Amino acid sequence: xxxxxxxxxxxxxxxxxxxxxxxxxxxxxxxxxxxxxxxxxxxxxxxxxxxxxxxxxxxxxxxxxxxxxxxxxxxxxxxxxxxxxxxxxxxxxxxxxxxxxxxxxxxxxxxxxxxxxxxxxxxxxxxxxxxxxxxxxxxxxxxxxxxxxxxxxxxxxxxxxxxxxxxxxxxxxxxxxxxxxxxxxxxxxxxxxxxxxxxxxxxxxxxxxxxxxxxxxxxxxxxxxxxxxxxxxxxxxxxxxxxxxxxxxxxxxxxxxxxxxxxxxxxxxxxxxxxxxxxxxxxxxxxxxxxxxxxxxxxxxxxxxxxxxxxxxxxxxxxxxxxxxxxxxxxxxxxxxxxxxxxxxxxxxxxxxxxxxxxxxxxxx
Amino acid sequence: xxxxxxxxxxxxxxxxxxxxxxxxxxxxxxxxxxxxxxxxxxxxxxxxxxxxxxxxxxxxxxxxxxxxxxxxxxxxxxxxxxxxxxxxxxxxxxxxxxxxxxxxxxxxxxxxxxxxxxxxxxxxxxxxxxxxxxxxxxxxxxxxxxxxxxxxxxxxxxxxxxxxxxxxxxxxxxxxxxxxxxxxxxxxxxxxxxxxxxxxxxxxxxxxxxxxxxxxxxxxxxxxxxxxxxxxxxxxxxxxxxxxxxxxxxxxxxxxxxxxxxxxxxxxxxxxxxxxxxxxxxxxxxxxxxxxxxxxxxxxxxxxx
Numbered sequence: 001x002x003x004x005x006x007x008x009x010x011x012x013x014x015x016x017x018x019x020x021x022x023x024x025x026x027x028x029x030x031x032x033x034x035x036x037x038x039x040x041x042x043x044x045x046x047x048x049x050x051x052x053x054x055x056x057x058x059x060x061x062x063x064x065x066x067x068x069x070x071x072x073x074x075x076x077x078x079x080x081x082x083x084x085x086x087x088x089x090x091x092x093x094x095x096x097x098x099x100x101x102x103x104x105x106x107x108x109x110x111x112x113x114x115x116x117x118x119x120x121x122x123x124x125x126x127x128x129x130x131x132x133x134x135x136x137x138x139x140x141x142x143x144x145x146x147x148x149x150x151x152x153x154x155x156x157x158x159x160x161x162x163x164x165x166x167x168x169x170x171x172x173x174x175x176x177x178x179x180x181x182x183x184x185x186x187x188x189x190x191x192x193x194x195x196x197x198x199x200x201x202x203x204x205x206x207x208x209x210x211x212x213x214x215x216x217x218x219x220x221x222x223x224x225x226x227x228x229x230x231x232x233x234x235x236x237x238x239x240x241x242x243x244x245x246x247x248x249x250x251x252x253x254x255x256x257x258x259x260x261x262x263x264x265x266x267x268x269x270x271x272x273x274x275x276x277x278x279x280x281x282x283x284x285x286x287x288x289x290x291x292x293x294x295x296x297x298x299x300x301x302x303x304x305x306x307x308x309x310x311x312x313x314x315x316x317x318x319x320x321x322x323x324x325x326x327x328x329x330x331x332x333x334x335x336x337x338x339x340x341x342x343x344x345x346x347x348x349x350x351x352x353x354x355x356x357x358x359x360x361x362x363x364x365x
Numbered sequence: 366x367x368x369x370x371x372x373x374x375x376x377x378x379x380x381x382x383x384x385x386x387x388x389x390x391x392x393x394x395x396x397x398x399x400x401x402x403x404x405x406x407x408x409x410x411x412x413x414x415x416x417x418x419x420x421x422x423x424x425x426x427x428x429x430x431x432x433x434x435x436x437x438x439x440x441x442x443x444x445x446x447x448x449x450x451x452x453x454x455x456x457x458x459x460x461x462x463x464x465x466x467x468x469x470x471x472x473x474x475x476x477x478x479x480x481x482x483x484x485x486x487x488x489x490x491x492x493x494x495x496x497x498x499x500x501x502x503x504x505x506x507x508x509x510x511x512x513x514x515x516x517x518x519x520x521x522x523x524x525x526x527x528x529x530x531x532x533x534x535x536x537x538x539x540x541x542x543x544x545x546x547x548x549x550x551x552x553x554x555x556x557x558x559x560x561x562x563x564x565x566x567x568x569x570x571x572x573x574x575x576x577x578x579x580x581x582x583x584x585x586x587x588x589x590x591x592x593x594x595x596x597x598x599x600x601x602x603x604x605x606x607x608x609x610x611x612x613x614x615x616x617x618x619x620x621x622x623x624x625x626x627x628x629x630x631x632x633x634x635x636x637x638x639x640x641x642x643x644x645x646x647x648x649x650x651x652x653x654x655x656x657x658x659x660x661x662x663x664x665x666x667x668x669x670x
Binding site for chain 2: 064135
């Protein structure tokens, strides 16, 4: 055995993955009914159980989305009335709020926010992934102190983003510890590239360990035999990394990267607390939309929110369709029914061996 | 050494430290083996420092006196609880903010769990049309950017007089809490054997009884894990609470500490902010320490498919 002994927690994770999928429905394990038949009662029961969830999600997701699209077509022309509330005079302006995204002062601000959002997403997710992979590689070979390490790795994840923004604001004070250690006098939390860097560092600190944790879980399900086979065939460490570890953790990594990207695209708390609202160099789309709605310009705020939503949706679709990130576990579901059809019962050992052989074949190809 | 140095070092040492076990098994000379295992531990120490150094700095700073807040010693000298006393002296309503956070996060968790258990049962146990579509839609909603919820709801809640109420935070919180709960519970319930429920039903239980008396007790650990994750996410929520609340008596702890301000802009009360940050974070860190195995299980099952 070349791999380490996983700690109990990790082991349960391993078991979850390698246990042969159980039949998900009664009819697959009984011969009473054929596959594909649905009893009407079951459908009704499912509808009953799911409807509260669907209803609430419709209220808090569908309604806001439609409402945002609707509001983005209007513009409050006269601003505030005598009491300081939004005046009722709102005129339909069609796509003017969207057209304004590209022209004039507001257009410049939008494009800047769009560029910042993209820049932060690309840089932080790239750094997180590289660092997270390195962390997972180091932890995968660790024997002792693993649970201790795992607890410490969860600390950055558990710290609220707003608190981490404050914490890094303190570290990056002009006379704070960062400048002290670096011997520099950088104004990290003012404007400019230094504040961009500050946001990136703080974000990567909080999220890289999280990616490391997910990737580690993916690494621990790779059977040791695969590495043994590769070693017999004379593959060195780099070859093993490139031909076994990386291809086999790719599904896990893809999903982790997707989730991190979607999270980074809606970044708000960190730049808001670390640098502050309305700072050009770190203003993201979320912050811009928030600021606009604070100014009671709901029309343009909604337009920004809709654009951000579309941006997130496009990234998600590209990941799922083009790169094949298996987010919902749909592949697993299909695999499940296929396997349970061919063999109702199968011991874990046999399944394990089979997977190992498949992977071995893949690795040595 | 700075944080970024640490990070670079971690990146450097992470890669070469990994092949230790492989090398050891291949029967390489002992000297090389010890050198390699040494490098593994060096890498792990760096990861450890990377994760905890900023948090440690927050704790240390919170224990300094206002006068020596800009000291850079590794231990607070003299040790002082001054900042913690100030945080709770009443002027900032921080105690109330903590209570608000507890109410909002707790209620969100309970609602999300109740709805999530039913939905997850339907998805993992029942056979019906559009199942994968429904699961897909529920998961897709978790990717919805918070601001796209906040802008329209802010307007709606203004109209119906919900601004500065708990429900103005709890209802939007469900937009991320429900997908999280459904996802985690579904993953968990799929792993539970169906045989026991089947046996119960053969013995004359109805589906509902089998669910309540057999599945639910079995799923209790998964429900608990989901509860922890949902609670942590709701506790850390920021943008909704920031937008819906402008009355300090109702705002949550994360918003309250972001609004701690000193006499002037250039005199931010960093000591108090750090103390408040420690207070907000410590319950989470304790949870993480106590339930780390469950949390890792939940996170990797939910997101690392």
